[in-house]
Structure formats: structure tokens, C-alpha cells
Amino acid sequence: MRCLRLLLPILVLVVVATIGSYGIAEDKAADAAAPVTKELPAKELFDGKSLEGWKATDFGNQGKVVVRDKTIVMERGNDMTGITFSGKPPRNNYELTLEGKRIEGSDFFCTTTFPVGDDYCSFVTGGWGGSIVGLSNVDHMDASENQTSTTHDFKKNTWYRFRIRVTDDKIAVWIDNDQVVNQNRKEYSFGIRIECDASRPLGISSWCTTGAVRNIRLRELK
Secondary structure: OOOHHHHHHHHHHHHHHHHHHHHHHHHHHHHOOOOOOEEEOEEEEOOOOOOOOOOEOOOOOOOOOOOOOOOEEEEEOOOEEEEEEEOOOOOOHHHHHEEEEEEEEOOOOEEEEEOOOOEEEEEEEEEEEEEEEEEEEEEEEEOOOOOOEEEEEOOOOOOEEEEEEOOOOOEEEEOOEEEEEEEEEOOOOOOOOOHHHOOEEEEEEEOOOEEEEEEEEEEEEE
């Protein structure tokens, strides 16, 4: 009996160690089976000195676009002012980041139009009076009425960081560290309002507002 009492703690330790090893093996197997998203180095889309790689968007009655202090300033237009990328952006599995601020006015200041597969979509930054954010369009509804619609308090002359991630499954958007969009792509259609047609394939624009952008980067995801 005394030998049995001495052996019992050893047996318990062996069982616990065996179960722990099995759990670790399961975790490793699950990690191996999970898909891995590889992030390639980000490409700078704005050199901080010129509009190289971009062009002022011809909306009609647009304001001036100038490069000043390492930023692109889109002066107030009637109604829209913006820039359109001259290159060929990826259509899926990429992440676009930029910083933007509202200088003057009360509407969107760096709404971004971007590819989603064979289609396009826009992320609205403070539209409809200054606070509405969301995707335009989802199932033919714009950011003021679809499920991505929310509000954000944008202060003038304050920089905000926007991150737009397009994968095969989702469109996700962050403002600074807060995720504001997490939209599934399956069984949904995406498009843009007619006002943003000239922003394709990739563009940034303001509405009756002077806005500025900087640090525009694009990273492909593999």
C-alpha cells in the first residue's frame, strides 16, 4: 500500500504531461492548417514632393490641387476636388493606408475610392453634414443608408489615419485604431455613386471642403 501511495503522484504527473503534449500537438496542427496571410513591403504612392503617379481629378468646377509641406491639399470645389492614381492598383488582397484631415468646410475631406474585385467601392469620410462614415455602395445603397453606416467626430486640422483592407472575403476599414467597417463580400454587391466615377481605379476626394492627405501607402497581401 505504501508503494502504491508513492507511485500515485508520479502516475498523475505522467497523465497530465501526456494530455498537455497532446494539446500542444493539436494546437500546432491547427496552426499548420490555418491559412497564412503574408504581407509584402508597403509601396509609397506619394513622394511628398509632387503629384508624380497622380493627377488632379476632372470633376468639373473642382478646386485646386497643390502639394505643400509634404501633403496633397485638395482645395474646396463646387462640388468635388480630388486626385486619381495613374497606376494600376491590385483588385484584391491589399491594404491601403493614408492620413487625412479636414482643413475647411463641413463635409467629406478624403473619401477614398478603391477596387473590389471587378467592381469599385468608396469609403466615405464624414459625409452628409460632416460625420457619416461607411461604404458607398453596398447592394446599391450608399453610406448614409446601408449596414456600414456609422458616425465619427472629425475635428478640423486634425490628422486621422485610415486603413482600408480588401481581401477575398471582406472589406475592413479602421480610423486610427478603431475598426469601423467589417463587411463580408459574399452575397453582396459593391459599387460607387456616380459622383465618384472619375476617381476610378483609385482616388481620393473632398466635397465642398478643403482636405489634405499624406503618407499614402499600398501593401499587397499574399
